[in-house]
Amino acid sequence: MKFNRCGxxxxxxSAHGHGHIASVLAGHFPAGIRxxxxxxxxxxATGNPAPGESGAPEQSQSSGPASSASAGTAVVSGDLMVExxxxxxxxxxxxxxxxxxxxxPGNPAAAFAVYGKNADTPQVFSQPAAAWTAFREGGPGSRxxxxxxxxxxxxxxxxxxxxxxxxxxDQESVTGVGAPEALRAWCGKPPAIPSPQxxxxxxxxxxxxxxxxxxxxxxxxxxxxxxxxxxxLWRLGYAALGLVALVLGFLFFRVTIDDSFITWRYGKxxxxxxVWGWNAEGSPVEGYSNPLYAFLSIIPALxxxxxELFFKIVSIAIAVGYVVVVRRAQLPRVQEFVLLAVAxxxxxxxxxxxxxxxxxxFALLIGWLYAIVYRRGALGRTGFIAAAAVALxxxxxxxxxxxxxxxxxxxxxxxxxxxxxxxxxxxWAVYWCARWWYFGSFFPNPxxxxxAGDASLPTRILDALPVAGPILLxxxxxxxxxxxxxxxxxxxxxxxxxDLLRDATPVLLALVSAAVVLGLYLQATLVMDPGHRxxxxxxxxxxxxxxxxxxxxxxxxxxxxxxxxxxxxxxxxTAAVVLWDPQNLTxxxxxxxxxxxxxxxxxxxRKIAGAALLGAIGLGAAIGFGNAAETTNLLAYRYRVMAHxxxxxxIHDTKLPAGAIAIGDSGVLPYEADRTTIDIGGLATRESSxxxxxxxxxxxxxxxxxxxxxxxxDAGSVxxxxxxxxxxxxxxxxxxxFWSANGAMAGPGYYLNYWIGPEWQKTVLSDRLGTVxxxxxxxxxxxxxxxxxxxxxxxxxxxx
Numbered sequence: 001m002k003f004n005r006c007g008x009x010x011x012x013x014s015a016h017g018h019g020h021i022a023s024v025l026a027g028h029f030p031a032g033i034r035x036x037x038x039x040x041x042x043x044x045a046t047g048n049p050a051p052g053e054s055g056a057p058e059q060s061q062s063s064g065p066a067s068s069a070s071a072g073t074a075v076v077s078g079d080l081m082v083e084x085x086x087x088x089x090x091x092x093x094x095x096x097x098x099x100x101x102x103x104x105p106g107n108p109a110a111a112f113a114v115y116g117k118n119a120d121t122p123q124v125f126s127q128p129a130a131a132w133t134a135f136r137e138g139g140p141g142s143r144x145x146x147x148x149x150x151x152x153x154x155x156x157x158x159x160x161x162x163x164x165x166x167x168x169x170d171q172e173s174v175t176g177v178g179a180p181e182a183l184r185a186w187c188g189k190p191p192a193i194p195s196p197q198x199x200x201x202x203x204x205x206x207x208x209x210x211x212x213x214x215x216x217x218x219x220x221x222x223x224x225x226x227x228x229x230x231x232x233l234w235r236l237g238y239a240a241l242g243l244v245a246l247v248l249g250f251l252f253f254r255v256t257i258d259d260s261f262i263t264w265r266y267g268k269x270x271x272x273x274x275v276w277g278w279n280a281e282g283s284p285v286e287g288y289s290n291p292l293y294a295f296l297s298i299i300p301a302l303x304x305x306x307x308e309l310f311f312k313i314v315s316i317a318i319a320v321g322y323v324v325v326v327r328r329a330q331l332p333r334v335q336e337f338v339l340l341a342v343a344x345x346x347x348x349x350x351x352x353x354x355x356x357x358x359x360x361x362f363a364l365l366i367g368w369l370y371a372i373v374y375r376r377g378a379l380g381r382t383g384f385i386a387a388a389a390v391a392l393x394x395x396x397x398x399x400x401x402x403x404x405x406x407x408x409x410x411x412x413x414x415x416x417x418x419x420x421x422x423x424x425x426x427x428w429a430v431y432w433c434a435r436w437w438y439f440g441s442f443f444p445n446p447x448x449x450x451x452a453g454d455a456s457l458p459t460r461i462l463d464a465l466p467v468a469g470p471i472l473l474x475x476x477x478x479x480x481x482x483x484x485x486x487x488x489x490x491x492x493x494x495x496x497x498x499d500l501l502r503d504a505t506p507v508l509l510a511l512v513s514a515a516v517v518l519g520l521y522l523q524a525t526l527v528m529d530p531g532h533r534x535x536x537x538x539x540x541x542x543x544x545x546x547x548x549x550x551x552x553x554x555x556x557x558x559x560x561x562x563x564x565x566x567x568x569x570x571x572x573x574t575a576a577v578v579l580w581d582p583q584n585l586t587x588x589x590x591x592x593x594x595x596x597x598x599x600x601x602x603x604x605x606r607k608i609a610g611a612a613l614l615g616a617i618g619l620g621a622a623i624g625f626g627n628a629a630e631t632t633n634l635l636a637y638r639y640r641v642m643a644h645x646x647x648x649x650x651i652h653d654t655k656l657p658a659g660a661i662a663i664g665d666s667g668v669l670p671y672e673a674d675r676t677t678i679d680i681g682g683l684a685t686r687e688s689s690x691x692x693x694x695x696x697x698x699x700x701x702x703x704x705x706x707x708x709x710x711x712x713x714d715a716g717s718v719x720x721x722x723x724x725x726x727x728x729x730x731x732x733x734x735x736x737x738f739w740s741a742n743g744a745m746a747g748p749g750y751y752l753n754y755w756i757g758p759e760w761q762k763t764v765l766s767d768r769l770g771t772v773x774x775x776x777x778x779x780x781x782x783x784x785x786x787x788x789x790x791x792x793x794x795x796x797x798x799x800x
Contacts (some may be wrong), residue, residue, distance in 0.1 A: 024387040038756035049634045090332045097128035097728040102180035103153050109146035117141030137375030151178040245344035252350040258358030260669030263288040264307040265671045267297025278684040279676050286439040287684030289391050289446050290358035301679045309798040315353045339547040346624030348531040361535040362393040367544030369404050377411035384420040391428045403512045411498040449682040449689040450524040503562045506545050506569035514539035514576040531626050542573040546616045555612040567603045568613040570619050592622025636784040639791050643744035643776040648672025650768040657759050659704030662727050680723045688723035698730050704757035706731045742773040747780050
């Protein structure tokens with residue numbers, strides 16, 4: 001049993017102590033926290049009965065001096081005290097925090113130290129709100145201390161389960177040469193904690209009323225009713241958000257982009273043929289840009305289940321994981337709700353979540369990685385795992401991962417941080433060189449199709465400057481001037497201020513993301529860009545990052561560096577959205593941009609607290625809602641792609657001699673057909689990525705079936721261009737012996753006509769493809785809205 005200076009042991013406090021704690025809670029708990037419950041927890045935790053219970057044998061009846069508010073943290077801990085201190089910190093109430101974190105009554109701390117797990121060097125803060133925020137962002141093992149002249153006091157620690165535990169005032173938490181005097185002071189009359197509800201000096205006599213009178217039912221009832229109403233409104237809000245998420249999840253669960261089957265075919269080919277490649281024969285080609293999903297596709301192939309169903313389950317797990325991470329971040333309730341809502345109330349989020357592509361996971365991993373830097377500085381084991389996952393999610397992921405690692409090293413130069421950086425970057429380099437050796441190309445094949453083209457890299461960079469320059473150049477110059485002016489005025493380098501570097505993390509992410517969006521994506525040939533997935537996957541993390549740390553929502557009108565830098569980041573990201581396609585701005589982009597502009601004025605000019613929260617909502621709205629026509633088309637998309645799937649199954653189920661297939665939509669059809677396939681689009685076939693195919697090469701591949709995308713069921717309506725023109729010329733050459741017919745109808749104006757070669761003409765394949773055409777004509781010859789409503793409850797494709 002551990003003893004302290006104010007009583008026989010920690011579990012025994014005076015009745016007057018409980019009365020004082022009750023009065024503090026009554027005056028300072030935020031709306032929604034019930035005083036009766038907090039007092040009940042206080043009494044039961046100290047061994048005394050809660051209101052309405054019988055006395056316990058050990059109940060102290062002392063009428064001695066009351067315990068202080070700080071001493072009371074030994075018993076008023078957990079979520080209640082955390083919410084209380086969170087409330088003070090969120091409104092910038094330094095007076096209450098300083099009193100609560102005082103070294104002794106009337107002896108405020110000179111500074112506040114936050115130690116990370118196993119860290120020898122603390123982060124030192126002069127303001128208690130900043131120290132509390134840094135402590136809350138630390139992981140298990142973090143400690144918060146008040147520091148003075150010859151006196152230290154341990155305030156709280158983060159337990160292994162992530163819960164915050166406040167330290168009682170005793171000889172273990174209060175140390176230093178002045179500890180004995182400080183402990184004696186804590187045993188005296190507690191200091192009054194400032195409160196807007198505190199009585200005036202004329203009522204000082206009433207403030208010293210007995211404890212029983214302070215906690216009487218009379219004044220307690222209004223606080224309880226208001227708290228219940230506030231808590232009820234929050235529950236209603238969360239319930240409504242959950243309902244919206246369920247509806248959106250149900251609607252977009254059916255969306256699967258055809259390109260996702262290109263990636264999944266690698267796992268299927270590996271399990272069935274023992275080859276890591278899109279085709280089981282020939283030289284391997286890296287037709288995917290998402291290594292993590294390619295490796296994951298091995299699992300459903302091994303289990304013999306639908307890869308499409310498997311990745312739908314993965315998507316649900318990602319959404320649940322997002323909610324869990326946000327809830328565990330222990331943010332203020334308003335901010336937590338907004339952070340959940342920007343995802344769970346966004347149609348574009350659910351679209352990207354269920355397409356089968358890596359878009360949503362990539363965005364969330366980026367947000368998670370940068371949030372660790374923003375909240376803690378040092379990446380730690382979790383941060384480096386997130387960095388590795390970002391680097392392996394897409395080729396450009398290494399740029400974002402390296403930027404986050406480098407920024408973290410500027411903030412925290414510890415040996416552990418440097419070692420983790422070396423492991424991740426060296427590991428990625430080994431992987432990149434290994435895949436370069438295996439596939440024979442420095443970049444994945446989609447890069448050469450979408451980005452490289454005929455122009456050199458320097459030429460493409462010059463082409464991107466007129467677009468990216470107007471937004472990036474002023475920001476970079478402004479930051480450079482700001483750093484120079486800061487160094488001149490503060491007489492120190494910005495690198496000596498890790499707290500400012502942490503605050504600037506959103507600006508770093510916004511600059512890197514905008515550079516990739518405007519300098520790479522905008523210059524590329526992007527065919528499949530549903531919901532603007534390319535810029536969404538890099539700009540949505542900016543929203544997540546800004547919301548990942550507590551934002552000051554009220555307080556004096558003064559510039560908060562964290563909020564100001566967050567607003568700069570939001571402005572950069574919003575400008576990138578507008579510059580993406582300024583001639584076709586949707587309502588969501590327009591409204592979201594207006595909200596961001598208002599937030600910039602409110603926070604940058606009027607110095608209004610909470611502007612960063614408003615700006616994050618604005619950017620979330622700008623990128624979170626598509627137009628109705630595209631949304632309806634995507635909801636019907638999977639049912640149209642059934643035409644491709646049925647063609648593939650017909651090919652698979654027909655006994656055919658050796659031969660290759662050529663097709664432009666190289667997703668589910670080759671996946672089902674399980675035949676050597678030439679990707680006319682150039683993503684998975686190296687030879688066609690340049691835009692043409694040599695007839696001799698087509699002959700060497702023994703091409704026997706060409707499925708050509710067409711505008712009608714007429715053979716002359718083929719969508720020619722690029723490698724499709726080369727294939728069409730080859731099959732139309734009479735010397736090659738092809739003839740054509742209707743293969744399938746994917747939708748009005750969207751047909752899959754085919755040309756079949758001499759060897760396969762001798763089989764029943766043509767009859768089966770004709771049957772597919774008649775069936776798909778009946779299914780898909782209708783508008784998107786009609787096709788979607790007819791199949792509202794049809795998820796049969798998941799079992800195929």
